[in-house]
Amino acid sequence: MSKSVDLWGRLRKEWFLLALVGAVALASVWPDLGRSGGLLRLDVVSNWGVALVFFLTGLGLSTAALRDGALKWRIHLLVQLCTYALFPLLWWGFTALFGRWLPPDLALGFAYLCALPSTISSSVAMTVLARGNVPAAIFNASASSLLGIVLTPALVALMAGTSGATLPFGEAVWKLTQLLLLPLVAGQLLRPLLLSFHQRHKARISLVDRWVIILLVLSAFSDSVASGLWRDHGAELLVKAALGSAVFLLVVVMLSRWAARAMGLSVEDEITAVFCGSKKTLASGVPMAKLLFGAHPAVGVIVLPIMFYHQLQLILCSWLAQRYAARPTQVAQADGQKRAGAPV
Template identity: 35%
Template sequence: MRLKIDYFVTGILLVILLAYLFPHVITGGTVELLNTVSSIGISLIFFFYGLKLSPDKLKSGLGNFKLHLLIQGATFLLFPVLVLFFRPLITTEEQETLWLAFFFLAALPSTVSSSVVMVSLAKGNIPAAIFNASISGIIGVLVTPLWMGFFWDNSEINFNLKEIYINLLLQVLVPVFVGMSLQRFFGAIVQQNSSKLATFDKAVILLIIYKSYVKSFNEDLFGNISWMDLALLLVGAGILFVVVYYLLQFISKFLGFSMEDRITAQFCGTKKSLVHGTVFSKILFGSMAIQGIILLPLMVFHIMQMIVISAIANTYDRRN
């Protein structure tokens, strides 16, 4: 099987390279301008996301509560608990920062579009995938900051849960619900232009990643992280994915799920959203230099999940 070039992944690598080569480009008024543009872009992403959500499709996926509980439990409980097991192994301040970045990854909601696309390709339960991928982002607005709040007292991050929830409400939930209220009027137009909107989403994400890494390279945060710790990060991301994937397979079989439901559980329950991750990191960490490091495990995991799940989906697609 030939793997296609993922231009978005290439774009991520390029903006990180640009940030590394020219860390002093963004200063003064440029920072404010980019902050404003990215904030507007975030709200538009979730407004268009709301426009694409069909209430009828969401309702059709409501039936299998065991499947929904398994997927959301894996997303918001299993992932964080697995990462918590490694906290006692932390010995340095740099490792503490990387662990916090890993825990941020673990606390994030699932992806939306890619989960549904992969489940569809693998001939899984599409209505359930749509429901779980959609509801995951809404649950994440509440749960992700709550999880992260348990460990902010041990970091230098200024944590204000009330302010965080207000920002997430205004930049994420309000645009989603406004979009959903207008779905019957403009939903068809949005579906017809879904590829253009996907390009817009990716452009906003690349902008946030670029800003984050410019700040991190400016303050030389990566200079304090050893190559061994970075290698452990790569290995850790792979182990985390494999453990969750096969645990979900085991639990799905134990619960007597059909093949379609097992595919949906494994594909939706193992995904983590780069869109929500970049947005949440901007709101939770503001313009802090640590944001670039916080996003590092998420980007590694994103690349890995896309490659592995795509390959698995193709094998399922060939079954009778």
Template identity: 40%
Template sequence: MKLKFDGFILALLCFIVLAYFFPQLYLWRDGQILAWITSIGVSLIFFFYGLKLSFQQLKAGLRNWKLHLLIQGATFVLFPLLLLPFYPLIQTELQRDFWLSFFFLAALPSTVSSSVVMVSIARGNIPAAIFNASISGLIGVVITPLWMQFFLDFGEIDVLGDVYWGLIKEIIIPVIAGLLLQTYFGKWVIRYNRQLGLFDKSIILLIVYSSFAESFVSGVFESTGRLYLLWIFAGVVLLFILVYGLIYVLSKFVLKFNREDLITALFCGSKKSLTHGSVFGKFLFAHSASAGLYFLPLMIFHAFQILVVTVIAQRYHNKGTI
């Protein structure tokens, strides 16, 4: 079996290096130009997302409510609950940043395109995957900031006025606009889907660059070392294994899902969205010197989930059984 190399992961690393050696783009006019570009880019990403949403496929996947509850429960409840017991153990500021970075990852919605692709490869329930992947991001607009406000010091930021309105303005309104204009531009989006995918990734790279440039300029990474990165990688692997294992047990032995639904639960419930994480972090960590630290687990999780789930999806495809 050949694994397809994901050039986007390499691009993420390159932009982090670029932020370290050349933070001038972020510093130009106090970052206002870059913030303006990314805001417009994010709105366009979700406008195109609205254009691609299929009402027929969403309707087809709506019936299996047990599967939907498990996937959304794993995404927004199980993930965070696995992190909460470690909160009382925090003793230093660095430990707090470490825990918050993982909790931010845990509170995020699931991926959209990659979840559907992996479910398709493994021959799972594709309509249910499309339904859950689509609504997960919309639910996350409400749930993710709600989780984070309990532990993140927003300072002068108004959670309701700044964070929620910012997410509604750059995600919900563009999605609704896309849905309303789907009749006119839906075919155009499908035709240029590959190019639009590159556009999405370009905006994410700019957000990642901005966050890391701010952290490098402020010197926040000077308090960390290689051991910190090793702990993050170990935490990412452990978190994925725990969630994936628990979803498997619940799906197969408690809810007794068939093969297709089990695959969909595993792939949609165990993944996290780098796209939404980049956008949410832009508002949740506004002017935070630790923004780069908060993105580290998410980016490592993104790379790890693609690698592992691709291997698993290919095995399910070849074997035809769980």
């Protein structure tokens, strides 16, 4: 009985991952359900879902926490350089070494992964768990999302020689501004009026972005399957996407820790740098992919790296957060020094 309860509890905890896998499986066997113009008409409702997600994100952002975290300029510089400079540099090295074995659409997916902003919710959650600099984490993750409206399409254009395959750069930025930035700003402006509502229904609201992502994944893979995704590639594509994502994650985590220590940052600031600088957002990544690559026949392949990266970063960063959290507090260290007769 206890084993079945444990299994059910674990399945409930991992329902989002299972739902993503289910969306890919459903798209694989019934692509007409979610494809553009299909039975669910997901191409029509997706833009509204994206705008709603970013409105709720703006509603949940604490203005006071953003203000408190704004002054740590060295950590901000490190995080944004990791997100928008280190990742693209690694992509050029990665493609030089392994590009000959990558399908062009998957290579574009890795370029897109490296151009994405950091994630907000899990970066802050991991920083809280690890006892890091939470105000700086909120500021950096939020700033990264705003910068991504311009830098993500610009970096994709630079790395992959395309501004999103279907949109000119200026039009791409304007469309992202309309569907991402304006709803986020609206959420911030309405926060004083709707904050109590948001806090009362926080658990339900947190489910909205995940269900929007699931529907967007279903839509993206339905279009790709209908265009011959599995006919042209197969399981080898999944293995390459998973391994490539793992390489990027491990390298960036190690380099961001090294850079934080070389800069002489405190442990709390190092935690923020590692978790904000190494993460990439699935919540923004899938909607942005639909906006930038909506007419691309292989948009499902393009989002594969961020889907794998999202799960891998949660696993690795959860383990790192627990290790950071297990360090002695300053009070405990001082007490130990006193008991040992050492000066504090």
